[in-house]
């Protein structure tokens with residue numbers, strides 16, 4: 001508990017070795033400012049505001065700085081000295097480290113050897129039929145069935161819900177080797193449990209006091225769905241085991257392949273983490289890409305033309321086809337992840353500058369740094385066309401030793417869902433969504449994006465209200 005107490009404030013202001021680094025006074029004095037920012041889901045918003053006001057490096061907490069310069073990011077991510085900080089212990093499940101929370105380099109390297117092969121392109125190519133079946137094919141079945149019943153030939157869908165169901169089904173197939181059928185049954189129970197679980201873990205790591213009784217009671221409404229989600233994962237693993245014991249097919253799923261040696265608790269913990277780290281991130285990337293297409297009609301027209309000129313209407317576009325023939329779509333997805341960073345407002349690393357100082361990686365700041373990006377708040381996919389420099393300054397998946405292992409899987413999902421959806425359907429905003437659109441601008445003079453919050457993942461605050469879209473068959 002001693003780490004929860006603030007040392008003397010005059011020491012912090014006048015004697016701190018960080019005293020010459022700019023930043024808000026309250027951030028110099030107390031950890032509470034950072035905790036409130038995190039707990040209210042404002043890490044991305046404040047990361048933007050503070051980096052504009054104070055520059056590439058500023059005080060985030062008495063003992064921590066936030067950095068937004070790509071070369072500083074490169075140095076921190078490329079160095080093994082900057083381990084993940086203790087903050088990540090909040091996402092330990094069952095009091096053990098996991099692939100996401102791991103702070104001990106030995107543990108991290110063991111997990112990398114165990115799980116790495118399941119994230120390689122070779123494995124994903126083998127699993128592409130599963131990714132297509134759980135992703136775009138299943139979405140198309142659901143949308144086409146609704147369209148067949150529609151007298152107008154149009155339907156309104158909530159893409160926030162549809163994308164999370166599809167990405168959960170995909171992780172179900174890849175991690176547990178079984179169909180969850182969330183899209184088919186239009187069942188978002190598991191998705192809701194997962195989202196509450198992410199908030200639960202986020203609260204525990206962002207507000208450390210909630211790990212201790214009686215403050216832990218404050219999180220009871222989030223802990224209950226988390227326990228249900230845990231029971232679901234345990235049952236899914238048991239079902240897979242029973243199937244294999246009866247002589248079912250050789251496992252292709254991530255956690256039970258022959259190369260993975262983990263005990264029961266570790267398997268449950270890693271599988272829960274994979275689902276949390278894998279489903280919500282990819283579905284939110286799809287969501288923001290769709291939203292930006294609606295706000296930037298010229299981009300939408302250009303990307304549709306690209307897909308439709310390259311592929312016949314009845315062709316199911318695979319990952320490799322999309323990657324080879326759809327550079328503009330790829331640029332749109334890169335640009336979405338730059339402009340709407342999905343993961344983390346601030347990701348802490350430890351010990352430098354002087355010893356004991358935490359370094360927070362400011363995802364929003366680095367992706368809107370004016371020295372790197374011209375007109376940084378505008379959605380301009382062209383900046384990623386034939387431009388390796390932009391890709392070198394792109395950190396939406398992190399980088400270095402702790403880069404996101406799921407990025408290849410995400411790209412397969414993002415390409416196949418987006419390319420086929422743009423090829424087969426016309427998309428438009430519903431007429432009553434009058435408060436969002438190309439003409440309604442924000443403080444940067446760019447089309448205003450829907451309101452969002454970040455509890456690990458940057459998500460809309462009002463998905464039921466804002467993530468609606470009218471969909472019809474391609475004309």
Ligand code: HEM
Nearest residue numbers: 100277278281282285342343347396397398402404406410
């Ligand atoms: C568009 C989708 C995704 C984005 C934007 C994303 C982003 C990130 C980022 C920024 C990190 C580094 C976090 C940090 O340094 O604190 C990370 C780590 C991680 N991601 Fe992803 N991710 C995505 C999809 C996935 C998927 C599909 C999976 C798994 C199925 C996954 C699993 C993980 C894991 C296990 C880590 C921790 C790796 C480590 O610390 O060594 N992610 N991700």
